[in-house]
Amino acid sequence: MANTQDDTLASRISRVLAERIISGALSPGARLRQDHVAEEFGASHVPVREAFRRLEAQGLAVSEPRRGVRVASFDLREVREVAEMRAALEVLALRHAVPNLTPAVLDKAETATATADCASDVRSWEEANRAFHRLILEPCAMPRLLASIDDLHAASARFLFSAWRSSWQPRTDHDHRAILAALRGGNGDEAAAILGRHVQWIGRTPVRNESGETREIFSIVG
Amino acid sequence: MANTQDDTLASRISRVLAERIISGALSPGARLRQDHVAEEFGASHVPVREAFRRLEAQGLAVSEPRRGVRVASFDLREVREVAEMRAALEVLALRHAVPNLTPAVLDKAETATATADCASDVRSWEEANRAFHRLILEPCAMPRLLASIDDLHAASARFLFSAWRSSWQPRTDHDHRAILAALRGGNGDEAAAILGRHVQWIGRTPVRNESGETREIFSIVG
DNA sequence: CCTCCTGAAATTATCTATAATTTTTTGCCA
DNA sequence: TGGCAAAAAATTATAGATAATTTCAGGAGG
Incomplete structure (x- = not known):
């Protein structure tokens, strides 16, 4: 057992x-x-x-x-709410993480981004994306904040899986790379600004429902 | 019953x-x-x-x-963490509340501030202070965000009551009035900026412990 | 054919009693 | 006094019972 x-x-x-x-x-x-x-x-x-x-x-x-x-049910308004809460809290976490970030952590984050870019399905993309965010935020050493962010990531993942039920289109995450570049260059403010904008980006996915109509489903893709 | x-x-x-x-x-x-x-x-x-x-x-x-x-135990680091989370989330909530704020709500908030200023004990100050924040944030209509803020207010109150066990020094809350003035003047950005700074203010209270030594206890006073 | 009502079945929320395990306390002995 | 073993207490979990409430299926009536 x-x-x-x-x-x-x-x-x-x-x-x-x-x-x-x-x-x-x-x-x-x-x-x-x-x-x-x-x-x-x-x-x-x-x-x-x-x-x-x-x-x-x-x-x-x-x-x-x-x-x-x-x-729990959810709708576009809740997707937006979670996106904005994540933006606010992840920016806060990143600001506190910056002084504690080491090259080793940034390298791991780079690897996570590369993994996400190669992901062929939404599950593995989400896992790698979440790892990236966790890696750069964890050094803030604020447990309550990190716990809240984890819950918001769980909600995000739910929205994402609901939108991209089976299909997934690989993409190169330019935001993640820009964040890493800014962090490596010691420009924490710029990194935080990109992260805030990145997390608030809401993707639209056209979905065909049972009756054959096409609707758009929204989710956080960052 | x-x-x-x-x-x-x-x-x-x-x-x-x-x-x-x-x-x-x-x-x-x-x-x-x-x-x-x-x-x-x-x-x-x-x-x-x-x-x-x-x-x-x-x-x-x-x-x-x-x-x-x-x-749960807590320490200065957690007080700071809660203060910063409150600042981030309350600013977010206020930005979304601004378009829905009515003069009636602002009047009620003004009354709450007046009540807080007259409070002779820490319990009634906290209640009135919380009412003020709730009143101006509630119109954001973001239930998940408001629930998180409520939990953070509970934590804040705990820190506050631990610092001001019995004594309480009445004070005039200039920040609250400045926030109301900015909101009445249609200046949401300024109100949000004052709120963010206001909530992060951490008060120090000298406290004498059992052994007669004087320590400082920290809490959020906003 | 649809709506409303009714009664049966299912479900929730709770209690009591009990067992296995683990932690804490107590008390003894060196 | 300190350390160890036994006793007591507490947590986690099960099982079964019960009252109240909700859900659901089917029938009566419009």
Whole structure:
């Protein structure tokens, strides 16, 4: 087994459910029935309820008393809200990270960007992109700020996977390279400015729905 | 009774415990024992555990698997972190609130500031101050952002009550008035700039501890 | 054919009781 | 006094029960 030591059952359940919500395996509005989840994980309802509370706090689920828990819905307004919050907080984190950035970290970030550029599917692009942002922000050493940014990245990833369900168009991330160049040149203000603009960029993806109509779905691509 | 309908037991318990943590009735590092809490509220351990998860998400408690839950500790670095996060997010919220601000809202905010200036104790000052910030930010209509700001205000209040345990020195809040003047004059950028600087102001309070030594305790006073 | 109502089934929220594990405390002995 | 072992307490989890509420399916009536 080798999995029963580290942390609590509730947190394992919440991680698995979070992953499913982010990936889109659980659609917005879907009900999360505690007894079904409990049965699936071979657990009782107590840890399941605790997992639900965590998902609620992360904004991935909403709960109405006596009516149960549902996967949170989202719309263009929330995509914009998350983009702006990420811009504000990531800029703050970067400003504090700048004095602690080492060439080694910047090299790792460069590698992450290269990985993202080569990604052939949206899942691996998201993973590499997130790694890039994490790498350059982590040295700010502000745990509460980093935790908030992580939650916003989870929301971002959900929007992204919902827009690019299967297809993915590889792209070269010029912003990431410009940020790295500015950081290497010791120009923290410029790097922060590019990052703020970069994160707020909202991509449009044309999507054909069941009835054959073409809609545009919006997501954060940065 | 009239209290058993509205919401769930778990959320009531978490509200009461949050209130105690913020007010300082529960000190940093204090253990929260689920059975004791359950007994006090005449509840079983299940809703208590759910309440703990919410406190954890709000940053008011920390949980170590198998070792239970404790009231979160904090230090000057976290005070600074919360101040900077508040500055970043409140500025963002104000920028979006500006187009929706009405004279009625600004009048209410002015009243809140007047109430804060007259406050004779730190509790009522904090309440009025929070009302001021809420009033001018709420019209941004960004629920996720406002929820984050609320959590940061809870943390701020905790720092504040810890610094000004009993005493409180009334003060006239010139920043609040300057913000209102700028907003009335249609100068949103200036209002946002003052707000950003205002929230980052960290007050120092000399405090005498048990051994008679004088230390300085820091908190956000805005 | 659609709408509204009703009753059955499902679900939530809660409690009690219990077990296994782990941590903390206590108390003994050197 | 210090260190170790036993006892006590606490956490995490299960199982089963119950009251209240919501959901849903089907039938009566327009």
